[in-house]
Amino acid sequence: MNTSMTRSLRLVGALVLSAAGVASLVASGGGGSGGSSVPYLAITSGNAFEVSSAVLKAIGLSLDLGEASGGPVTLQSDTSPAAAGFLLRRALRLPPRLRMQALSAQPMAAVGPVELPCDYLGTMTISGNVANPDALAVGDRITAVFDGCDDNLGYVLDGRLALVVRSLQGDPLTDVFLLGLDLTLTSLRVTEDNQVYSADGAFTLTLDNLDFPLTVLQLAGSRLTLTEGVEIYTLTGFDHRLEIDLGIIPEAIVAEVDGRFVSDVLGGKVDYVTTVPVRATGDNDPELGEFLITGDLNSTVRVNIVDSNSIRLDVDETGDGVVDAFVDTSWAELTGNVPP
Amino acid sequence: MNLSGQIQVADRFATEARLAGTAVVALAVGACVYLLDRDWVSTMFLGAFAGWQPARYAVFGALGDTLPSFLHAYAFTVLLVLALWPWPKARGWVAPGWFAIAAGLEILQAPGVALAAFGPPDSAGTPLVRSLALYAWRGEFDPADLWATALGCATAWVVTNTLARRLS
Numbered sequence: 310m311n312t313s314m315t316r317s318l319r320l321v322g323a324l325v326l327s328a329a330g331v332a333s334l335v336a337s338g339g340g341g342s343g344g345s346s347v348p349y350l351a352i353t354s355g356n357a358f359e360v361s362s363a364v365l366k367a368i369g370l371s372l373d374l375g376e377a378s379g380g381p382v383t384l385q386s387d388t389s390p391a392a393a394g395f396l397l398r399r400a401l402r403l404p405p406r407l408r409m410q411a412l413s414a415q416p417m418a419a420v421g422p423v424e425l426p427c428d429y430l431g432t433m434t435i436s437g438n439v440a441n442p443d444a445l446a447v448g449d450r451i452t453a454v455f456d457g458c459d460d461n462l463g464y465v466l467d468g469r470l471a472l473v474v475r476s477l478q479g480d481p482l483t484d485v486f487l488l489g490l491d492l493t494l495t496s497l498r499v500t501e502d503n504q505v506y507s508a509d510g511a512f513t514l515t516l517d518n519l520d521f522p523l524t525v526l527q528l529a530g531s532r533l534t535l536t537e538g539v540e541i542y543t544l545t546g547f548d549h550r551l552e553i554d555l556g557i558i559p560e561a562i563v564a565e566v567d568g569r570f571v572s573d574v575l576g577g578k579v580d581y582v583t584t585v586p587v588r589a590t591g592d593n594d595p596e597l598g599e600f601l602i603t604g605d606l607n608s609t610v611r612v613n614i615v616d617s618n619s620i621r622l623d624v625d626e627t628g629d630g631v632v633d634a635f636v637d638t639s640w641a642e643l644t645g646n647v648p649p
Numbered sequence: 650m651n652l653s654g655q656i657q658v659a660d661r662f663a664t665e666a667r668l669a670g671t672a673v674v675a676l677a678v679g680a681c682v683y684l685l686d687r688d689w690v691s692t693m694f695l696g697a698f699a700g701w702q703p704a705r706y707a708v709f710g711a712l713g714d715t716l717p718s719f720l721h722a723y724a725f726t727v728l729l730v731l732a733l734w735p736w737p738k739a740r741g742w743v744a745p746g747w748f749a750i751a752a753g754l755e756i757l758q759a760p761g762v763a764l765a766a767f768g769p770p771d772s773a774g775t776p777l778v779r780s781l782a783l784y785a786w787r788g789e790f791d792p793a794d795l796w797a798t799a800l801g802c803a804t805a806w807v808v809t810n811t812l813a814r815r816l817s
Binding site for chain 2: 316319320322323326327329330331333334335337571
């Protein structure tokens with residue numbers, strides 16, 4: 310090989326190396342652990358509304374996502390907006406040959422993912438590994454890639470959802486069961502009416518119907534990034550619990566949450582926790598409860614739900630336990646349903 | 650080429666191969682940090698397999714937070730210097746150049762910078778720009794990574810310059 314060719318190859322190699330270096334840096338997230346470098350946000354009377362609003366929206370989205378991805382788990386119901394239930398139902402209802410093929414039910418069989426049309430528009434591609442293609446079992450893994458999947462249930466799914474069955478008691482085809490799923494969402498996009506949101510992350514979703522008609526939906530995870538419109542939120546170390554009593558009409562809902570909220574838009578992070586469980590009935594706004602949001606140097610905003618029409622924000626800018634300012638608002642204003 | 654020249658060339662190749670070997674080992678150790686200690690969900694190249702991640706163990710401890718930045722900077726600086734070996738001036742710029750690129754990417758993750766650089770999350774255009782914007786939006790800036798990158802580039806610079814002096 311002559312010298313000029315060797316030199317050309319070296320130059321090409323250097324270019325390829327540079328591209329590979331940048332690509333691997335981006336793909337790995339920059340090398341760092343992304344642990345704790347984002348500063349805590351100082352909460353002031355000037356940003357208390359904005360911070361509270363962003364935290365509540367993120368929590369609301371996560372619970373929407375929990376319902377959209379796991380639902381009040383109803384494998385027996387086709388109308389529940391639940392992607393995981395939807396995926397499980399679809400996987401379990403595949404014709405036997407396709408089911409065996411898609412879910413690798415026969416060990417050592419060379420199989421590929423199976424693409425299925427959704428009921429109205431789009432497709433979903435299922436793959437995975439299950440112990441028994443006729444029933445769920447702990448350890449089962451199922452992955453779906455949704456492509457504009459519309460089953461005429463009021464929402465359209467795009468992106469990837471992977472689930473692993475972590476716990477199971479009872480029969481999910483009945484009302485009384487407990488199902489624990491490890492869900493991994495990769496750019497999962499849910500389009501519902503005029504709302505579009507997408508999620509990346511992983512969490513454990515537990516659906517406890519053992520005391521039916523009391524249903525408990527719990528989402529717990531290390532990191533979940535939610536994007537809605539121009540806003541992006543990241544929840545870390547979160548544990549959100551929704552208890553729904555279907556034995557009462559309208560149903561009684563109790564929510565308890567705990568976690569950390571990171572926002573690039575707000576430029577920092579805050580911790581949040583419900584100090585008084587939040588209570589609501591049916592589709593009405595919450596009527597009771599309290600969230601404590603803590604930022605830099607123990608500055609806090611306490612979101613005090615006075616009744617279903619009014620909320621008071623108690624702002625402690627200095628972290629000395631003394632309220633420095635109050636902001637009167639409402640749930641609708643905080644969650645962006647009406648302008649403040 | 651006389652025998653002495655042939656020995657010199659063979660020695661250079663062997664030294665370059667050893668140096669490239671250290672870069673490959675550095676990349677392998679960095680990959681181990683991701684595979685063993687990191688949450689696959691938040692790693693783009695592992696995200697698709699996150700459902701398969703076993704329980705995580707802090708094998709590398711606190712060192713695992715910044716070790717990949719050091720190893721990545723070291724490995725790519727060394728490999729680029731080796732690729733550009735016939736051009737002494739160009740290879741002299743590799744370490745500072747790579748630090749500038751890596752530092753720029755890290756700074757993109759700082760609060761507010763992603764917003765200033767790319768606008769809101771939904772506004773990014775082409776797939777390439779969008780990937781970069783998502784990296785900036787989702788990542789977290791850490792000054793320790795900048796130090797680790799600087800150390801990696803500096804180590805590679807010292808090692809490759811030592812080699813250059815030895816072979817000259």
